[in-house]
């Protein structure tokens with residue numbers, strides 16, 4: 666989508682600190698990091714929210730989640746623990762309407778989130 670910030674990051678039209686990319690998935694550091702590790706993992710395909718996920722998206726959702734786990738392992742935060750979050754729509758704080766997984770870790774995380 667022409668006006669989507671995360672599509673532009675995935676296409677290298679907007680700069681970001683990209684930590685991983687392949688043909689279907691891109692991961693980059695969040696610009697307002699909430700922890701030592703705060704990475705956003707996205708699918709290249711523009712899908713606005715989790716509410717729009719259909720069975721045909723199962724593979725790409727799996728790739729996004731597995732990539733988050735792989736990055737957590739690379740950063741050696743797997744054993745200590747980390748959190749993944751998909752904020753969905755405005756009451757949950759979603760501000761960019763291109764599904765993105767927040768991978769947060771590297772410190773103790775409170776629960777429940779605010």
Ligand code: 5GP
Pocket residue numbers: 670681682693694695696697698705751752758759760761762
């Ligand atoms: P949401 O609030 O939609 O769940 O998460 C959007 C995230 O995108 C926020 O954590 C915000 O800090 C991050 N973000 C917003 N604009 C940019 C940007 O231009 N570059 C990067 N790397 N992250 C951004």
